[in-house]
Amino acid sequence: MAGRRPDCFRAPFMKPPRDLDRILPPLGIRCDSSSYAAAAECIPSLLPGYIAEIPVTEGTDAAGKKIAGYLWPMHEGKRVPQDYADLAVQVPEKGAFVLADHTWHLVEGRAAGVLAADALKQNLDNTRQTLELVLDAGCSPRDLRTAARLAS
Numbered sequence: 001m002a003g004r005r006p007d008c009f010r011a012p013f014m015k016p017p018r019d020l021d022r023i024l025p026p027l028g029i030r031c032d033s034s035s036y037a038a039a040a041e042c043i044p045s046l047l048p049g050y051i052a053e054i055p056v057t058e059g060t061d062a063a064g065k066k067i068a069g070y071l072w073p074m075h076e077g078k079r080v081p082q083d084y085a086d087l088a089v090q091v092p093e094k095g096a097f098v099l100a101d102h103t104w105h106l107v108e109g110r111a112a113g114v115l116a117a118d119a120l121k122q123n124l125d126n127t128r129q130t131l132e133l134v135l136d137a138g139c140s141p142r143d144l145r146t147a148a149r150l151a152s
Helices: 081-088 117-136 144-148
Strands: 036-038 045-047 051-053 056-060 066-068
Touching: 056 081, 066 081, 081 117
Parallel strands: 036 056
Antiparallel strands: 045 051, 056 066
């Protein structure tokens, strides 16, 4: 967020260094989301160094294929909004469903490059629909900082 020191971290490519618990606290980082967990186990926890770990949700879709809480496959035409709502309901009530995105994926495809206006509109519509479906499934929106307070 602009004007505020970051206090949450996600390692590039979800590959955190081994001594994360020693690196992050002196930087003021209190929350990490650099791991994946099965939907049923997506419960915030505390790592050594009092770092809250909020894993990115993984599960299987209706066809039995692996899915994670990243929206880029949808932006690439490989997923539909309902897939993410189906994943969200697999997370226990005391858990945290992490839904993640990179903003550039909305406007640029990995293979296609910069998207035409109609493809961009479709990505925006799909993102809105995904969020609506996840909310309708009973999820309450939180940022990582707030979800970190659930860690024990």
